[in-house]
Amino acid sequence: MKILENVSLAQYSTMRLGGNARYFAEVKSNDDLLGSLDFAKNNGLNFHVLGSGSNSIFQDTGFSGLVIAMRTMGAKETEANNELQLTVGAGEIWDDIVKLSTHKGYFDVASLSLIPGTVGAAPVQNIGAYGQQVSDVIDTVRAYDTSKGIFVEISNKDCEFKYRKSRFNTTDKKRFIITSVTMRFCRKNIAPPFYSDITNYLQSHHIDERTITPIQLREAISNIRAVKLPDPADIASCGSFFKNPLVSEAEYSQLSTQFPELKSHKTDDGNLKLYAGQLIELCGLKGFHDQETGMATWKNQALVVVNESAKSTNDLLKFKKIIVTIVQKKFGITLEQEPEIIAV
Numbered sequence: 001m002k003i004l005e006n007v008s009l010a011q012y013s014t015m016r017l018g019g020n021a022r023y024f025a026e027v028k029s030n031d032d033l034l035g036s037l038d039f040a041k042n043n044g045l046n047f048h049v050l051g052s053g054s055n056s057i058f059q060d061t062g063f064s065g066l067v068i069a070m071r072t073m074g075a076k077e078t079e080a081n082n083e084l085q086l087t088v089g090a091g092e093i094w095d096d097i098v099k100l101s102t103h104k105g106y107f108d109v110a111s112l113s114l115i116p117g118t119v120g121a122a123p124v125q126n127i128g129a130y131g132q133q134v135s136d137v138i139d140t141v142r143a144y145d146t147s148k149g150i151f152v153e154i155s156n157k158d159c160e161f162k163y164r165k166s167r168f169n170t171t172d173k174k175r176f177i178i179t180s181v182t183m184r185f186c187r188k189n190i191a192p193p194f195y196s197d198i199t200n201y202l203q204s205h206h207i208d209e210r211t212i213t214p215i216q217l218r219e220a221i222s223n224i225r226a227v228k229l230p231d232p233a234d235i236a237s238c239g240s241f242f243k244n245p246l247v248s249e250a251e252y253s254q255l256s257t258q259f260p261e262l263k264s265h266k267t268d269d270g271n272l273k274l275y276a277g278q279l280i281e282l283c284g285l286k287g288f289h290d291q292e293t294g295m296a297t298w299k300n301q302a303l304v305v306v307n308e309s310a311k312s313t314n315d316l317l318k319f320k321k322i323i324v325t326i327v328q329k330k331f332g333i334t335l336e337q338e339p340e341i342i343a344v
């Protein structure tokens with residue numbers, strides 16, 4: 001394993017912004033991982049674990065320590081009694097797993113088609129879409145526990161999965177470096193009702209909801225997403241840039257008298273989730289191109305911020321401030337950023 005110096009991080013974030021990493025290592029095995037951690041320790045450096053950077057924004061000052069890019073690859077597959085078990089290296093691409101499992105006839109993660117990123121990052125925020133989440137299939141996560149200095153196996157329950165959360169991005173943030181994930185797939189059937197986007201797609205493509213196959217569902221989701229979201233291979237973005245804000249019932253009833261069109265969704269804790277994309281759209285900021293910063297909101301989904309010609313992360317942060325200020329003024333709600341800004 002080579003430890004590189006002064007590597008541009010813009011190429012390792014789908015937002016394509018940010019300065020240099022002082023040191024950078026591509027980790028392909030457990031030995032590489034231990035070697036890179038030794039290097040960081042011996043040189044008194046912080047480290048940052050990187051997947052494919054689709055939820056990570058690097059600052060203009062870059063990262064002063066060691067960036068550890070997880071590239072542990074490979075997939076072990078066993079199938080028996082209508083159940084598929086996969087143990088997959090952290091560096092594998094998540095969508096390849098969706099492709100493999102749907103092609104083998106399983107529905108479990110078909111709705112997670114086309115979510116960018118690596119397998120190792122998927123448990124961190126418990127990726128999800130259209131009613132499915134990766135925690136539905138995770139059996140165990142294998143990781144290096146940096147606080148104990150040993151490799152460990154963590155059961156699904158002990159990952160403490162919640163909506164877009166796990167212990168890996170909350171209580172134990174940065175403690176575990178995930179090296180592989182074991183998943184079990186068993187859903188051979190799926191029944192309507194589907195999300196309205198999916199139902200509309202299936203109707204317009206004359207596909208019967210009751211006899212849909214996993215491959216057809218994957219295709220439907222992929223095509224729906226391709227229309228709504230920019231492809232990170234062509235357009236620089238980190239997907240949804242703002243979290244959906246939560247408000248109390250009282251706040252919602254006040255807001256909805258003034259803005260009756262506001263959509264909401266009741267959460268388990270009795271609060272109401274509003275849609276950040278709708279708030280931005282109602283401010284007239286869908287498809288808003290800012291010449292000064294070179295940033296824009298996406299034409300088909302205001303929640304997505306894209307980098308058209310920005311020169312720095314500072315440009316992105318200026319653009320964010322414009323959106324946050326306008327939304328705050330109109331609704332009294334302060335939008336919070338979704339992708340992680342990596343500390344220097």
Ligand SMILES: Cc1cc2nc3c(=O)[nH]c(=O)nc-3n(C[C@H](O)[C@H](O)[C@H](O)COP(=O)(O)OP(=O)(O)OC[C@H]3O[C@@H](n4cnc5c(N)ncnc54)[C@H](O)[C@@H]3O)c2cc1C
Pocket residue numbers: 014048049050051052053054055056070090115116117118119120121122124125126127128129168176177178179229230231232237238239240340
């Ligand atoms: C166009 C677009 C659409 C998106 N749509 C969705 C969506 O529908 N649903 C959804 O949930 N997300 C979505 N995302 C967000 C993104 O796909 C996920 O957050 C994904 O899991 C990030 O993977 P990554 O490998 O790029 O992670 P990175 O951005 O590299 O890392 C994300 C976090 O995970 C940590 N991490 C990465 N690898 C490891 C590891 N091996 N061990 C420990 N920690 C690790 C990093 O330190 C960082 O904190 C979207 C992003 C984009 C750009």
